[in-house]
Amino acid sequence: MDILAELAQHLLSGDDQKVSELTRQAIAAGLPPKQILDDGLIAGMTIVGERFKCHDLYLPDVLMAAQAMNAGLEHLKPLLVREGVPSLGKVVLGSVQGDLHDIGKNLVGVLLKGAGFEVVDLGSDVAPERFVEAATQHAAAIIGMSALLTTTMPEMARVVALLKEQRLDGRFKTIIGGAPVTERYAREIGADAYGFDAANAVERVKGLMGK
Numbered sequence: 001m002d003i004l005a006e007l008a009q010h011l012l013s014g015d016d017q018k019v020s021e022l023t024r025q026a027i028a029a030g031l032p033p034k035q036i037l038d039d040g041l042i043a044g045m046t047i048v049g050e051r052f053k054c055h056d057l058y059l060p061d062v063l064m065a066a067q068a069m070n071a072g073l074e075h076l077k078p079l080l081v082r083e084g085v086p087s088l089g090k091v092v093l094g095s096v097q098g099d100l101h102d103i104g105k106n107l108v109g110v111l112l113k114g115a116g117f118e119v120v121d122l123g124s125d126v127a128p129e130r131f132v133e134a135a136t137q138h139a140a141a142i143i144g145m146s147a148l149l150t151t152t153m154p155e156m157a158r159v160v161a162l163l164k165e166q167r168l169d170g171r172f173k174t175i176i177g178g179a180p181v182t183e184r185y186a187r188e189i190g191a192d193a194y195g196f197d198a199a200n201a202v203e204r205v206k207g208l209m210g211k
């Protein structure tokens with residue numbers, strides 16, 4: 001089995017030590033960080049999602065897989081983030097109210113930082129008002145929102161509506177993402193952009209900033 005398939009396999013079984021060790025080995029073997037992320041860690045997490053859906057895995061298994069994913073990400077983060085690049089602009093980022101999923105949001109943050117953006121990470125379960133307050137307080141250009149649950153997606157619409165209500169929609173652009181979110185949903189709620197993965201999020205944010 002190649003090292004990335006092995007990595008995905010150990011993520012699936014929630015073995016954080018093995019995932020940590022194999023991620024280090026993959027880096028040492030010279031594999032590109034993006035490939036380790038996509039074909040190792042994310043590939044493993046996609047299978048976890050599928051198995052969880054058909055009740056082949058349970059919540060504690062998913063939590064262990066998430067911990068293992070984070071153990072691998074710790075080694076990749078420094079390689080994905082370049083330090084000391086001049087800031088291209090500020091992005092306020094968070095998982096919306098009611099949503100505790102933060103792995104994808106964190107990845108978006110890492111790649112945005114890597115591309116030279118300043119990121120203010122508000123964490124998860126972020127209330128609509130908090131997004132708006134933080135963007136104002138930090139003079140951000142962009143608000144990025146993540147939702148992994150169909151039940152929390154409407155929170156994104158609340159933030160967009162709040163910006164309109166406070167006439168701040170001209171000042172802050174919004175970008176949304178997360179597994180159930182689509183380009184069409186972004187259009188429907190009046191968000192400025194949608195990103196299907198972390199690399200695409202960077203492209204779309206650059207587009208919003210006119211870079």
Ligand code: B12
Binds near residue numbers: 147179
């Ligand atoms: C890990 C996980 C958990 C972990 C989360 C740990 C953590 N710290 O994040 C735990 C165990 C806590 C969890 C809990 C729950 N979960 Co859960 N979980 C998952 C799982 C398996 C993987 C998510 C993940 O991390 N993927 C890997 C990352 C890298 O991918 P991603 O998040 O999609 O992010 C990428 C893109 O979407 C995009 N992106 C993400 N955010 C943003 C933001 C912006 C601005 C942009 C541009 C792009 C972008 O870029 C990312 C990088 O490429 C998914 C299955 C799945 N395939 O999505 C279920 C899943 C999301 N969970 C699900 C459910 C039902 C739950 C629970 C309700 C279960 C329960 N009964 O309690 C709870 C809800 C908790 C809550 N209130 O939020 C369902 C949701 C169903 C639905 N459609 O609503 C899913 C789809 C599983 C399933 N198939 O049924 N979960």
